[in-house]
Amino acid sequence: MVYVIYKVIRCLLLDPNPESALNEEAGRLLQEDYNEYVARARLYTDVHACHHLRNLKAVKVTHESDSHGILRDTNAPSSKKTAGKPAVQRHISATKKALKRL
8 A cells, every 4th residue: 555655656746737736836837937946946955855964964973993892972072071070160061051052
């Protein structure tokens, strides 16, 4: 059953029905001005579909293996960096970071 649904969606994507009432504006644009339709479709794709790819590149996490073969996140704060600071300073810096986000 799912295969049939995917096949119907594929057919609709390959050959859209401009008379469909699902998106009247897009159907009208497709019939009247194809170049404007393509430009608007490209704009929507750039804004909505590629947003996920930009986030993946920004949040890309690299891992490296330590001597025991355990994967470690190199972007995570290491315990060595925070071990020398007193707990009060760590709390203050965490509070400052949280306030900067607001």
